[in-house]
Amino acid sequence: MSKPTPLSGFPEFLPEQRIIEQQVVATLARTFELHGFANIETRAVEPLDQLLRKGETSKEVYVLRRLQARDDEHSDTSKDKGLGLHFDLTVPFARYVLENAGKLDFPFRRYQIQPVWRGERPQEGRYRQFTQADIDIVGRDSLSPHHDAEIARVMLDALGRLAQPDLLGLPGFRLQVNNRKLIQGFYAGLGAPDVDEVMRLVDKLDKLAPEEVHRLLVAEAGLTGDQADACLALAGIHATDDSFVDRVRALGVSHDLLEEGLEELAGLIRACAPLNSERVRIVADLSIARGLDYYTGTVFETRLDGYESLGSICSGGRYDALASDGRNTYPGVGISLGVSRVLVPLLQRGALVADRKVPSVVLVAVTDEESRPAAEAIATALRARDIACETHPDAAKFGKQIRHAERRGIPYVWFCQQDGSGEVKDIRSGNQVPADPDTWQPPSQDLHPRITTEGKQHQ
Template structure:
């Protein structure tokens, strides 16, 4: 039989690796629920007309067709595509079910998405995302632009993945500066600036001239503005005045961004910083935007990003402005596994293996296992009534720390429990004996790798 090759961009974890992913998911879920976010799961497909209406790249969307369906090569707007993120499906969900929701509506969503891009380190074609969003009706208070990024900072800290840095901006600030410089094709300018980290300032300068109609002087001014970082935004006003790019719109947006920095700095000092090069590539963002890096792993790119959107969730006179951020779970897990910085304490959830003395006595072993499970102890019985040495080796190969040997007396639930790591063996009653708390469940721990 030919060797089965992995399918690039579609990760499959081994049991111990999956335990790490589950730890990440459970930690995120607990953090989100602590902050009052309700759980949602939307369908996996959306009409292409919905997926592509806000500037997304159609070639990255996987189209869903029946194997034997006729296809004349045309693109029907009702054709279905797998969603490439969770924000667009959530927008549709809010419009469809808004009459049953209470606003402001806070939701978290942990689900798979699909994107047909080139697989590389931390980038997959099938991946898990974890989103939090809050949407209002007609208006949404600006304080949510502070609250939600701090929820994500708390979640990442709970994962103990090391130091994180969240770079923030407000697209209104950049748009006001761009218009103040006399540039009219604002989307083209933002699209060029969004590539700054990938292609560098020289290449971005050429894009500004070739695609956004900027002069060399205007391109240089845009790059100067995009280079502003830190927590004190007075330098932005100073640069705008020197460049002649000041405006009432800029004066209105800068205080909101400064408030975000100040408020976040009180809760998470040094974590949230301004970076005017952060503009996010999707067209639906209209206010604060966020990108988060693992310090020391900047090559991985952003592991948590998002922003404010005022017009994405709108239909007719109904408008639901919102703020949302997304953690790339698969991206984060892949880096943790690659570096070996965390590991599961064992590859199986089983804490106790109940030995089988003989096949005709298996019912005795099953009774012990049922009793332990009823008390919340993950338990399995040995697959065969082999010699005890082989049963212990089976437990060792699977990382099971304890073996319970049933006795041969009248009480089926009496026997002995052996810690196969230390060799310690004690009399045990399945109704009362327990492994240490640290061994009851699989844990994920930091390593010295």
């Protein structure tokens, strides 16, 4: 068999890279649970009519079908027609809420960390299979706006933990927030003939120059030059406090929906301000709108400092009518972190490395095959005390066994003595001391692989 060619857009990790991903996922899960969010997992497939009804285009959905399935109506697989892999975790979650509403307590708080599939052109930060971490709070018929601020606070906490030097050590995250009521009310108060089209075009400011967006607003949205100027003036407002309210009102536009959006956004910014730090901060950014059509209020986007080319790595918002069974409506607010979107470019650039390739803290050396049972007994005793270890695969010379540990990043080698005693060697320092497998304990920083940023010079 010839060497296989990697599939573009389906990233895979080496063991030492997977260690980093596992630590990130564990940190996110622990943070979400500290805030009282319950974990769920939904199936990988959904009916196509569900996947396509919330603003996504059909070209991004992978269809699921048996290789031998027939297209005619007499096929015994016809019941499986119309299935696709989910492209995000929000649409499956909406279906999950409807199916289990009678068993859930509302407001229902959930987190999910799962792969999703999206058929778009692969590029840095964008993949065909990738892992997302989502949190949502869903109510029945109503959901207080203070939950919007709660979602932001939870993600700020999670991002702050990821940015710490002992984990990813990243320069920082900027959580940008806006409110669609605010911008829709502003455009309506301005007299825009097509509010949705204006919102769609202004949302292109992260890709197009303001002059080009101005031209499109006049040519495609039917605005006058002065109206287009006002839209760009609104989009240019950014603030880390509620000072943006006065700046918006100074533009001279009034509308009830605008006032409602200003009030909600100002409340969110004030609620989150205490969490601003050197590594994470929340910013009112009145240029963002989000492309999906189910957002009805708060919208989030997040940039990673120094990696702005990745675009938004964490986004979401408020949706007041994503799920409904005809009797009850289930409004919610959520945010999704693109775990792969952050990690894959950093790993590919060598910006993050793990200090070992395996979980093992100790390699138990094997003197000869006759003594292997004794070595395995020592390993068993260490594992009983939650110390990860392995025995050497063969009875090679000790120098070779030490080099085996060095290549894998295992910090300690355990030697069994002829009299039944043991000694453990820290191969980094060369220090070797007597040890008992029932009592010996490595330093806490050695118990698990650690993430370092030694590779940052390769950026």
